[in-house]
Amino acid sequence: MTAETPADEADGLVHDAAGIRRLAAVGFACSLIANGIARFAYTPLMPVLVGEGWVTGAEAGYLAAINFTGYFFGVASALLLARRQGTGRAVRLMLVLCVVSLAMSALPWGFIWLQPWRFLAGYGGGVLMVVVPPAVLAQIPVARWGAASGAVFAGVGAGMAASGTVVPLLARLGATPAWLGLAGISLLLALLAHHWWREPKGDAPAAIPGKDGPRIGRAAMALLAGYGLYAVGMAPHAIFWVDYLARGLGLGVDVGGAHWALLGIVSAVAPLLAGRLVGRFSFGTVLTAGMVLMGIAVAIPLLSEAQPMLILSSVLFGLLFIGNVTLFAGRSAEIGGRQGQKRLWWLMSLAFALTQAAGSYGLSLLFEWTHSYLAIFGIGAAALFAGALFTLPRLARGPRPPAGD
Numbered sequence: 083m084t085a086e087t088p089a090d091e092a093d094g095l096v097h098d099a100a101g102i103r104r105l106a107a108v109g110f111a112c113s114l115i116a117n118g119i120a121r122f123a124y125t126p127l128m129p130v131l132v133g134e135g136w137v138t139g140a141e142a143g144y145l146a147a148i149n150f151t152g153y154f155f156g157v158a159s160a161l162l163l164a165r166r167q168g169t170g171r172a173v174r175l176m177l178v179l180c181v182v183s184l185a186m187s188a189l190p191w192g193f194i195w196l197q198p199w200r201f202l203a204g205y206g207g208g209v210l211m212v213v214v215p216p217a218v219l220a221q222i223p224v225a226r227w228g229a230a231s232g233a234v235f236a237g238v239g240a241g242m243a244a245s246g247t248v249v250p251l252l253a254r255l256g257a258t259p260a261w262l263g264l265a266g267i268s269l270l271l272a273l274l275a276h277h278w279w280r281e282p283k284g285d286a287p288a289a290i291p292g293k294d295g296p297r298i299g300r301a302a303m304a305l306l307a308g309y310g311l312y313a314v315g316m317a318p319h320a321i322f323w324v325d326y327l328a329r330g331l332g333l334g335v336d337v338g339g340a341h342w343a344l345l346g347i348v349s350a351v352a353p354l355l356a357g358r359l360v361g362r363f364s365f366g367t368v369l370t371a372g373m374v375l376m377g378i379a380v381a382i383p384l385l386s387e388a389q390p391m392l393i394l395s396s397v398l399f400g401l402l403f404i405g406n407v408t409l410f411a412g413r414s415a416e417i418g419g420r421q422g423q424k425r426l427w428w429l430m431s432l433a434f435a436l437t438q439a440a441g442s443y444g445l446s447l448l449f450e451w452t453h454s455y456l457a458i459f460g461i462g463a464a465a466l467f468a469g470a471l472f473t474l475p476r477l478a479r480g481p482r483p484p485a486g487d
Contacts, residue, residue: 096221096280102230104278109218109234111275112173115268116207116214118241118346120180121149122320123264124200125242126249126342129328129335130257134190139325141193143446145200146321150442152201154435156208161428164213170281172213177272179206181265188261212431215411220282231415232356235408239349239400246343250336301417302426304472309410309430311469312373313438317445318455318462319345319380319399326455331387341396348400356405365416366475369409373473376402377466383459413473441465 096102128142137145156176164172183203187196215234222230245264252260323345328338359368379398382391411427418426445458 095223097223101280102222102226105218105221105280106230106233108275108278108280109214109230110237110240111271112177112210112214112237113234114237114241114244115177115180115271115275116210117238119245119264119268120184120203120207121153122238122242123245123249124149125320126246126324126335126339127253127257127260128321128325129338130249130253130260132325132329133335134257136190136257137193137196139329140446140450142325143321143449144443145193145196147439147442147446148197149200149204150317150435150439152204152206153208153211154204154432154439156205156210157212157428157431157435158208160209160212160431163209168281169213169217170279172209173217173279174276176206176209176213177268177275179203180210181268181272184261184265184268188258188265190258208431208435212428216427217282219415221280231408231412232358235404235411236350236352238404238407239346239352242346242400243343243350244346246339246341246346249342250339253335253339302414302429305410305413305417305426306430306433308369308373308469308472310433310437311465311472312406312410313434314441315377315380315462315464315466315469316399316403317438317441318458319395319403321442321445322449322455322458323396323399326383327392330455341392344393345396345400345403348397349404352401352403352405352408355401356408364475365409365413366473369406369413370470370473370475372402372406372409373466373470376406377463377470380459380466381463384456384463 096105124146128146131137132139132142160172167175179202183199183206187199187203189195215231218230218234244267248263248267249260252263324335324338324342327333327341328335356368356372375398379395379402382395382398385391410430414426414430445461448457448461449455
């Protein structure tokens with residue numbers, strides 16, 4: 083996987099605008115496939131699969147948890163895989179895995195058949211989200227980290243927006259065309275990422291996480307705790323929001339899909355906005371505010387079922403869903419520095435994946451027992467408010483990087 087991207091021979095960084103845009107586009111395409119489609123495009127499909135009898139409502143929730151479990155194992159093994167295979171080859175293999183898993187999910191063979199493919203989709207997404215962002219940031223000047231991080235993580239929101247639009251349209255033909263449509267979109271994006279990929283200079287096999295890099299201090303531990311709580315807090319909307327609107331409130335798949343598309347559209351631009359805000363404020367300050375506002379978004383269904391309030395919940399959640407991930411990634415770069423960010427981001431992704439998988443199973447089990455969406459949203463909001471405390475700049479104080487390289 084190679085591309086001719088001009089770089090400064092002295093420091094190995096890409097300084098020209100066109101080269102940075104190509105790197106950001108690769109990150110955008112990978113995050114769109116890894117999270118926007120392979121993971122979160124499943125949310126608007128849940129009521130369709132239940133409606134067509136592929137799975138029950140509880141089984142649909144468990145499939146989401148299985149996907150998150152695959153994400154955890156992908157995160158856990160990502161750097162070891164990149165060490166053995168090389169970053170570029172690992173990225174290419176995971177892109178193929180995501181596309182194949184989506185295509186195989188199109189066969190209407192029920193809950194048992196879907197389990198391994200949802201696991202593998204999550205696994206591929208986990209590897210991509212650990213390996214790709216540091217590979218992009220490692221090749222550009224620090225001064226461009228905010229904008230580049232925003233572009234990379236905007237792919238998640240773009241995938242959600244596309245799935246919220248495409249899935250309801252294709253679902254009119256059936257769940258199978260919807261799955262195949264998502265696989266086709268992912269294939270095109272994978273080809274783009276393959277063509278524009280640029281291997282980081284001197285990308286020798288990475289050291290095993292935990293055996294190199296700076297010591298994990300108080301700031302990093304606080305950030306780890308905050309990111310883990312964020313994973314629990316975002317799960318209710320990420321898994322159950324469309325199902326709550328479509329079946330819980332009886333608004334139907336089209337309305338649920340419209341909310342998911344709106345959420346995704348806002349998510350796609352939010353990381354870019356976050357990057358600009360960081361230019362005026364610190365990563366920590368903006369992140370804490372984002373966690374609080376997202377907690378409010380998740381708590382809104384507890385207060386009202388009015389359409390304007392539901393729309394506000396979708397917009398606020400979309401604004402902060404991926405925007406906060408961008409801020410967490412940037413904050414990890416602030417605390418860890420260029421050399422330590424890879425290790426810290428891996429540890430954060432591992433904490434995120436573990437708590438997300440555990441939280442998703444717990445929430446699915448709670449829903450199976452109670453059939454209560456509101457209890458799930460209440461738990462999510464509480465986790466976000468608690469997580470905001472761990473992102474307070476004074477608690478998680480870390481050094482800011484220099485203005486340039």
